[in-house]
Amino acid sequence: MLRIAILDDYQDVALSMADWSLLPKDAKVDRFGDNVKDETKLAERLQPYEVLIIMRERTLFSRSLIERLPNLKLLITSAGRNAAIDQAACKDRGITVCGTDAFGSPTAELAWGLLLALFKNITVEDRATREGKWSLGLTQTLEGRTLGVLGLGKLGQRLAEVGKAFRMDVIAWSQNLTDERCAEVGVRRVEKDALFREADAISIHLVLSDRSRGLVGARELGLMKPTAYLVNTSRGPIVDEAALVDALKNRRIGGAGLDVFDVEPLPADHPLRSMPNTVITPHLGYGTEENYRLYFGQAVENIVNWLAGKPVKEIAAPRQP
Amino acid sequence: MTRIAVLDDYLKIAPEVGGWDRLPDGASVDFFHDHLDEERAIIERCAPYDVIVLTRERTTFTRDLIESLPNLKLLITVSARNRKIDFEACRERGIPVCHTLQGSGPTSEHTWALILALYKNLLLEDRSMRAGEWGVAIGREVLGKRLGLVGLGKLGKKVARVGLAFEMDVVAWSPNLTDERAAEAGVKRVSKEELFATSDIVSVHIVLSDRTRGVVGRDDIARMKKTACLINTSRGPLVDEAALVDALRSGAIAGAGLDVYDQEPLPLDHPLRDMPNIVVTPHTGGFTRETYTLWYGGACENVLAWLNGKPIRILQPPK
Numbered sequence: 298m299l300r301i302a303i304l305d306d307y308q309d310v311a312l313s314m315a316d317w318s319l320l321p322k323d324a325k326v327d328r329f330g331d332n333v334k335d336e337t338k339l340a341e342r343l344q345p346y347e348v349l350i351i352m353r354e355r356t357l358f359s360r361s362l363i364e365r366l367p368n369l370k371l372l373i374t375s376a377g378r379n380a381a382i383d384q385a386a387c388k389d390r391g392i393t394v395c396g397t398d399a400f401g402s403p404t405a406e407l408a409w410g411l412l413l414a415l416f417k418n419i420t421v422e423d424r425a426t427r428e429g430k431w432s433l434g435l436t437q438t439l440e441g442r443t444l445g446v447l448g449l450g451k452l453g454q455r456l457a458e459v460g461k462a463f464r465m466d467v468i469a470w471s472q473n474l475t476d477e478r479c480a481e482v483g484v485r486r487v488e489k490d491a492l493f494r495e496a497d498a499i500s501i502h503l504v505l506s507d508r509s510r511g512l513v514g515a516r517e518l519g520l521m522k523p524t525a526y527l528v529n530t531s532r533g534p535i536v537d538e539a540a541l542v543d544a545l546k547n548r549r550i551g552g553a554g555l556d557v558f559d560v561e562p563l564p565a566d567h568p569l570r571s572m573p574n575t576v577i578t579p580h581l582g583y584g585t586e587e588n589y590r591l592y593f594g595q596a597v598e599n600i601v602n603w604l605a606g607k608p609v610k611e612i613a614a615p616r617q618p
Numbered sequence: 619m620t621r622i623a624v625l626d627d628y629l630k631i632a633p634e635v636g637g638w639d640r641l642p643d644g645a646s647v648d649f650f651h652d653h654l655d656e657e658r659a660i661i662e663r664c665a666p667y668d669v670i671v672l673t674r675e676r677t678t679f680t681r682d683l684i685e686s687l688p689n690l691k692l693l694i695t696v697s698a699r700n701r702k703i704d705f706e707a708c709r710e711r712g713i714p715v716c717h718t719l720q721g722s723g724p725t726s727e728h729t730w731a732l733i734l735a736l737y738k739n740l741l742l743e744d745r746s747m748r749a750g751e752w753g754v755a756i757g758r759e760v761l762g763k764r765l766g767l768v769g770l771g772k773l774g775k776k777v778a779r780v781g782l783a784f785e786m787d788v789v790a791w792s793p794n795l796t797d798e799r800a801a802e803a804g805v806k807r808v809s810k811e812e813l814f815a816t817s818d819i820v821s822v823h824i825v826l827s828d829r830t831r832g833v834v835g836r837d838d839i840a841r842m843k844k845t846a847c848l849i850n851t852s853r854g855p856l857v858d859e860a861a862l863v864d865a866l867r868s869g870a871i872a873g874a875g876l877d878v879y880d881q882e883p884l885p886l887d888h889p890l891r892d893m894p895n896i897v898v899t900p901h902t903g904g905f906t907r908e909t910y911t912l913w914y915g916g917a918c919e920n921v922l923a924w925l926n927g928k929p930i931r932i933l934q935p936p937k
Contacts, residue, residue, distance in 0.1 A: 308753050308754065308755065308756055400761075401759050401761040401762070401785075406734065406737070406759060406760055406761070407734075407757070410731075410734030410735060410737070410740055411740070413727065413731035413734055413735075414731060414734075414735055414740055414744075416727070416731070417727065417728055417731040417899070417902070418899075419731050419735050419740065419741070419897065420740065420744050420745075422898075422899040422900055422902055423735075423897055423899060425900070426884065426891060426898045426899065426900050427891055427892060427898070430900075431628065431884070431900045432629060432883075432900045432902060432905075434629065435629060435631065435902075435907045435910065436724065436728065436902050436903070436905060436906050437908075438721075438723065438727065438906040438908045438909075439724075440723045440724075440727070455784075458783045459780060459783045462779045462780040462782070464723075561752075562752035562753075563752065565750040570748055571748060576740060576744050577743075577744055577747045577748075578744060578747065579743060579746075579747060579752045580753075581753075581757055584756060585756060585757045585758055586756050586759075587759050588759075
């Protein structure tokens with residue numbers, strides 16, 4: 298019997314997003330909807346499985362965990378990168394690590410959803426309308442305002458292009474951003490502090506690394522306009538969460554749209570769960586229906602190919618930053 | 619003494635952005651922040667005033683009403699259009715009707731806020747996060763989907779531009795749309811039937827007139843895909859609201875994003891106040907701070923010009 302487990306299937310969708318009957322008859326698939334952080338409990342749960350299907354970076358696969366999983370032979374992660382896997386440890390144990398494709402730029406779409414919800418009071422107005430009220434507040438215009446993009450990679454570029462279509466003034470900064478790259482996307486390169494000072498809305502599109510960790514701290518938040526919004530759909534630790542909570546509580550910035558947090562799932566009693574001037578989502582990022590179909594479909598494909606000794610979508614160990 | 623009344627200022631913003639301190643001595647302004655439906659109550663409220671400033675089309679100025687306001691000498695409507703004034707009755711009484719400039723653009727932005735809120739389940743997710751949960755639904759992507767625009771005027775074109783930036787397949791239809799004008803906006807003109815049958819998102823951007831009332835009818839909604847959403851930020855009566863409610867209830871369409879309704883404020887017991895698969899906002903799309911400044915500041919200018927004997931921005935009756 299081949300035992301397969303799907304982890305962190307929060308929304309209970311994995312089994313309906315692919316044709317699992319393509320797997321051999323002796324394969325048994327279990328799914329888990331809860332997130333387990335305690336390594337001992339996790340090792341106990343995962344110990345029987347030969348194949349694990351994991352979602353992005355929802356569970357950390359450290360060397361010590363990997364070494365406690367004697368049956369594990371194939372580790373499949375959604376998308377083509379997973380910073381939460383110790384790939385060297387997998388290699389030492391002879392575990393094959395593979396990924397899947399990812400579709401489109403849903404994270405940039407989500408960033409726009411959060412930005413627009415903030416500018417247009419969507420969550421507040423919808424709630425009020427359902428409660429029987431009418432017209433609580435003013436909305437704001439995007440056209441002519443300044444959009445600051447932190448990181449001008451593929452996602453940052455998509456965000457910027459939509460900002461330009463809204464006729465916003467788009468500025469960008471990241472550590473190695475060149476004038477050429479900015480010209481290619483058609484945005485203005487500014488220094489880091491200028492971006493925080495000038496923007497009416499800031500959206501983060503950086504990869505988490507030692508360089509980007511804590512990049513948006515109390516000092517940067519202090520530079521922002523008191524009306525400006527911060528949107529983070531990249532990774533929680535890029536923003537100093539405590540400083541952000543403080544800025545939101547004291548209304549030093551206009552508000553925040555957050556899809557990512559330091560600890561995920563966000564603890565139930567976390568102050569960010571109850572801030573008025575925020576729109577918060579549970580790390581939706583790439584997790585769209587289109588992508589889930591792609592991920593789980595290719596996960597099945599990976600298992601079938603691996604069983605047949607055919608090549609699978611192996612992913613290379615990430616470069617050290 | 620000139621007495622001025624501003625009606626239906628729900629947001630209590632008219633006093634702040636109008637620059638009313640520009641009025642000369644002897645002119646005074648009263649602001650009303652609630653909405654009256656009953657004609658007798660409206661007459662009672664408006665009877666003392668020489669000048670009445672209307673906030674959009676929130677209160678209908680019928681012949682009966684106009685004839686019951688003996689002091690009324692000037693009627694001002696904010697924005698550039700008002701179809702709820704009996705112009706003939708005003709003309710007979712010698713009351714000029716003036717308008718202000720119209721803010722442009724924010725409604726097209728609001729359209730996108732509704733589309734993305736629907737596609738990403740933002741309301742549901744935000745609400746469940748506040749209730750202590752984590753991850754309750756899966757969103758969809760707009761990339762590669764078909765956006766069907768009913769109307770490709772100034773606002774429709776703005777919506778199209780953003781759809782193209784999201785790499786959507788944008789199509790449009792309106793009674794007079796030509797292939798050339800569609801191509802200029804970078805979109806494809808299709809028939810009305812094709813637009814409703816093939817679009818993933820249908821958004822309405824057309825001026826309300828007798829010709830366009832109900833332009834999105836029961837048959838059109840019936841043609842829509844089961845997974846499709848309807849967005850209306852233009853005017854409620856453009857869409858057959860009863861047919862829309864039926865389609866949402868039965869699951870014949872997936873959802874709707876609405877900022878406008880047949881009756882506004884939306885009645886308390888209206889089914890659209892309580893449906894899971896929709897996003898509803900209280901006609902706030904066009905109402906940004908920037909727009910209000912243009913409107914109430916413009917109304918104040920209208921009063922000043924009229925006091926000087928030279929009324930500006932006279933509004934012509936709609937054709």
